[in-house]
Amino acid sequence: MMQCVAGSRMEGVLDLLGLLAYAELSAFLRLSDDASIALALQDKVALAEMAVAEYGHYRLLVRRLEDMHADPEAAMRPFVPAVDAFHAHTAPADWLEGLVKAYVGDGIAADFYRTIAVLLDPETEGLVQEVLAEAGRSEYIVTRVREAIESDPAVAGRLALWARRLVGEALSEAQRVAAERESLASLLVGGDTDQLGNIGRMFARLTDGHSRRMAALGLADQRAESRPA
Template identity: 70%
Template sequence: MTETGLQHGSEHADAAAAVDLLGMLAYAALSSFFRLSADAAVAASLPDKVALAEMAVAHYGHYRRLLGRLEELNADPNAAMQPFVQALDAFHASTRPADWLEGLVKAYVGDGFSADFYRTIADLVDPQTQALVNQVLADTDHSDFVIPRVREAIVADPPVAGRLTLWARRLVGEALGQVQRIAAEREPLARLLGGGDSSQPGKVGRMFARLADAHSRRMAALGLTRPERRAASSGASRALQTIRSRGKGRSRPANAE
């Protein structure tokens, strides 16, 4: 294959990975809109109803912006989202909150951890897509709403902290499982994450550390037990290493001999 052909193939793979990322995020934003709208309808107080409704509207706005970028890349938005519907729906079905507090923790810890993972992928795509993804994710922080309510609940009933800590760990575990499933099924994403720079052996380790640190900060902000850094990063490390190994296995063309 000529150098021009290799470059064209690389650009096509990069574009396919960007479309996958945008499709996954767009459906995630749409799912958040549905979930927060439902939560707003059953919120106990009017201020909570208003806050959750505003969050839902913001997520729908993110969805529209992501669809706009997909259209700029000449991708069909519905086709881009469809591969991720089953995995994301399965995540939400397996992490259905048992009560209001679990719903709050899911909105903050679960969505926050997923956002960190999306940022990790965004670092590897084209600058325009990366900028949009980072703008969208920066506007999904629910800390001002969630943190005081969870802390107040823990003060009123201290044993609830243990239950919510276990719930937060389950959320992260389920999220990692779905990420691995998606990467196994989506070759562009697996190749993207499998094509790390071998000249920077510490880059992946720093990536894991950032994920673990951000998760620990969220747990601490809620007043929940902070996981040890090594334990918190091990799950993310295993997931990304699995994805990277799959991607590297796919990155070599069949006629490369």
């Protein structure tokens, strides 16, 4: 039941790659800023490693855009305002908030990649899987956040609120992007007539993943069970 014409579908894929590329470039910049302000050498290195990994994703996405004969900068440009606005509204107050932001953001991005991979052509899907294969970088964050909560349990409440704010801001920017870029929105709903069902399932999956990550950090959502397994 494909309702999109090929041209608009292609446009949607270019939009998606452009958005992800700029999001990864921004993640690189934010994480390397966090590495700059980290005090311990070990923390600097851990954050720099994560930043460089995001940059690797950015490079893969740009290469894919080039393979598709698109101009990467032109593909990214429409999404600069939304991604920049997200970061402007979620400037971490301290280093710990920066860590939580990196973990939450990276996790949502990975879940999102996983969800949309099936909508893409096999080559782009392969790329997305490659990006996802580099997991495990975030163990460091989990350890650091749990240590911080152990030494000051009051931190947990503040960070849990912070994580919810991050998700709220991400969703509101996502909504703005979807409203502005019809071809991208069409791609994401897959041209299916049961659009609300699809989007609903996608959000359900993203929300589940987020709750799991909050539990891993020791910041189980207050609406969820307070004792993660």
